[in-house]
Amino acid sequence: MNFGVIGAGQMGGGIAQVAAQSGFSVVVQDVKQEFLDRGRAVIEKSLAKLHEKGRLTGTPEEVLGRIKFTTELSDFADCDIVVEAIVENEAIKAQLFRQLGEIVKPDGILASNTSSIPITSLATASGRPERFIGMHFMNPVPLMQLVEVIRGYSTSDETAQKVTEAARAMGKTPVECNDFPGFVSNRILMPMLNEAIQCVMEGVAEPEAIDQIMKLGMNHPMGPLTLADFIGLDTCLAIMEVLHQGLGDDKYRPSPLLRKMVQAGLLGRKSGRGFYSY
Numbered sequence: 001m002n003f004g005v006i007g008a009g010q011m012g013g014g015i016a017q018v019a020a021q022s023g024f025s026v027v028v029q030d031v032k033q034e035f036l037d038r039g040r041a042v043i044e045k046s047l048a049k050l051h052e053k054g055r056l057t058g059t060p061e062e063v064l065g066r067i068k069f070t071t072e073l074s075d076f077a078d079c080d081i082v083v084e085a086i087v088e089n090e091a092i093k094a095q096l097f098r099q100l101g102e103i104v105k106p107d108g109i110l111a112s113n114t115s116s117i118p119i120t121s122l123a124t125a126s127g128r129p130e131r132f133i134g135m136h137f138m139n140p141v142p143l144m145q146l147v148e149v150i151r152g153y154s155t156s157d158e159t160a161q162k163v164t165e166a167a168r169a170m171g172k173t174p175v176e177c178n179d180f181p182g183f184v185s186n187r188i189l190m191p192m193l194n195e196a197i198q199c200v201m202e203g204v205a206e207p208e209a210i211d212q213i214m215k216l217g218m219n220h221p222m223g224p225l226t227l228a229d230f231i232g233l234d235t236c237l238a239i240m241e242v243l244h245q246g247l248g249d250d251k252y253r254p255s256p257l258l259r260k261m262v263q264a265g266l267l268g269r270k271s272g273r274g275f276y277s278y
């Protein structure tokens with residue numbers, strides 16, 4: 001299987017890593033060499049950790065040897081499946097899929113790891129809606145079980161089957177749902193994180209207390225504010241905007257505090273500061 005990944009950020013790097021772990025031949029692309037170097041360093045660290053715990057088949061070097069890092073989209077020409085994991089912005093993703101539709105071989109499948117953007121709309125931009133699908137991995141990709149598989153309006157059964165098989169080969173559990181804003185995962189998760197942020201804004205409790213209440217009281221592995229920082233506050237805001245606009249209900253209104261923090265450049269773990277400092 002020739003597997004392509006676009007974007008070497010936290011999601012793209014993780015997807016490339018698990019694809020290589022499962023024996024696929026992987027190409028990962030980003031716009032600048034420095035982003036590729038950063039992504040490669042994160043993958044190396046994760047592989048070393050998994051190896052140390054005896055959870056890796058083969059050596060880290062063997063897995064890394066299956067990943068080609070590139071800045072050229074033309075390197076995707078021969079890929080069977082290409083998963084896009086760039087910034088959560090519909091216009092930017094659509095522009096990329098217009099290009100990919102021209103580059104990737106005609107029977108290649110194009111997939112988006114988008115958290116919330118309509119799959120049907122990106123599928124139209126790609127020019128190959130039957131061979132387009134949502135393949136939504138969870139963060140951190142090497143540790144999380146789920147892949148949410150989202151069919152667009154025109155996605156063929158064959159495409160859904162191939163992507164489901166690829167997700168299983170990557171050691172994940174694929175679960176299918178339909179194309180509605182935020183799908184299932186973020187339609188349910190993100191309003192909870194947004195509400196936790198609203199609690200901070202209204203002074204209901206300190207961030208640490210909110211996180212502790214949800215961890216100890218509901219057995220969540222991370223508190224909602226730690227999780228929002230982990231996902232990225234820019235991504236959380238982008239998802240809330242899609243829910244608000246796409247479902248047309250004010251119950252999905254992004255918290256003004258979330259908006260203000262993103263405006264201030266406090267994006268969570270990736271920028272060094274969000275609700276906590278890193």
Ligand SMILES: CC(=O)CC(=O)SCCNC(=O)CCNC(=O)[C@H](O)C(C)(C)COP(=O)(O)OP(=O)(O)OC[C@H]1O[C@@H](n2cnc3c(N)ncnc32)[C@H](O)[C@@H]1OP(=O)(O)O
Pocket residue numbers: 045046047049050114115137138139140141142143144185186189221222227231
């Ligand atoms: C926004 C979207 O569109 C969709 C999304 O993805 S939403 C986000 C979904 N993800 C979640 O909700 C994650 C919630 N958090 C968790 O499930 C857990 O906290 C977790 C799985 C991330 C970590 O597990 P944990 O039990 O808290 O333990 P923790 O000690 O932090 O980590 C376990 C081990 O995995 C390791 N680890 C963490 N990330 C790793 C990675 N990427 N690769 C390899 N190892 C990793 C840690 O180093 C740690 O190793 P040690 O045991 O040697 O210390």
Ligand SMILES: NC(=O)C1=CN([C@@H]2O[C@H](COP(=O)(O)OP(=O)(O)OC[C@H]3O[C@@H](n4cnc5c(N)ncnc54)[C@H](OP(=O)(O)O)[C@@H]3O)[C@@H](O)[C@H]2O)C=CC1
Pocket residue numbers: 006007008009010011012030031035084085086087088089092113114115116136137138139230231232235270
């Ligand atoms: N964070 C999460 O928990 C999850 C995120 N997702 C989704 O995955 C996607 C990526 O998110 P995530 O990995 O967190 O984001 P990151 O910010 O970590 O990475 C995004 C990557 O895409 C690059 N990029 C930005 N703009 C462009 C562009 N115009 N063309 C090409 N590449 C670009 C970024 O470069 P630069 O460094 O310049 O920004 C970066 O390398 C989003 O759609 C997000 O919604 C899905 C599941 C979970």
